[in-house]
Amino acid sequence: MKDFLNDFKAFAFKGNMMDLAIGMIIGAAFTALVNSVVSNLFMPIISLFTGGIDFSNLYLPLNAASKDAFMAGADINTARAAGSVLPYGTFITDLIQFLILAFVVFLMVRALAKMMKNAKEEEAAEAPTTKECPFCKTEIHIDAVKCPNCTADLK
Template sequence: MFKEFRTFIARGNVIDLAVGIIIGAAFTAIVNSLVADLINPILGLLTGGIDFTDKYVVLSGAVADGSSLAAARNSGAAIFAYGSFLMAVLNFLIIAWAVFLLVKAVNRLQAAAVRKGEVEEAAGPDGPSQEELLAQIRDLLADRANPVR
């Protein structure tokens, strides 16, 4: 069983998956910081700090007016917490937009690097062609075989 496990772990796709998960976790931290530290404050400024998280409707049970969502849930009443859902959808859209922008920027950088490599390859130093090199090698070999003295 240990040999099978070692073979399984040594497969390239398992290693690639592990690397992907680690990079994904690091990327998640970047996206979360982008959304929480840069985008949400700007949206809060534009919307006047509207937060739907505590918006709910009491379906059954007794909840004091003006109670927070947490207090309403703790009271045991049936709560329709539409505000939490709206905020979750809004956060998803913001994060999806941020990921889209990051991926678009990375793709643009990669395309620029590929174009730069193509330009450098095309503008490489002019040298003898393959045929000229082969002719030179032929001539050198012929000179070695028939030295003129």
């Protein structure tokens, strides 16, 4: 049992596992933020262009009772209480949230790729152009196969 607990401890507290847990927590917080931005900022603006439509209350009734509620102009919660509904307005909101989240992730990945490319270019620019001869200890060109000073063959 002690070996089992030690193995679990080693697994659970590895650096990669902790990084993953932190990433999941930040991702959940970021998702909540995007949901709030979409619900509280974008959807009201979009509803201005669509004549004040509240996307969260768009639905299709799927039975007679929910159809009666729909015809009476009931909101989605009243229609759900009356029967089955297909809430396509919620899907539209979720789609907008997904597109915003995907766009933000795209921007983050693009910025990260650009930083990685710049780091590789700097690393390539700083690559050594000379090496030391192991026999006479003089500085020679990195591609040399024979030392011009002591004429030793180099690997």
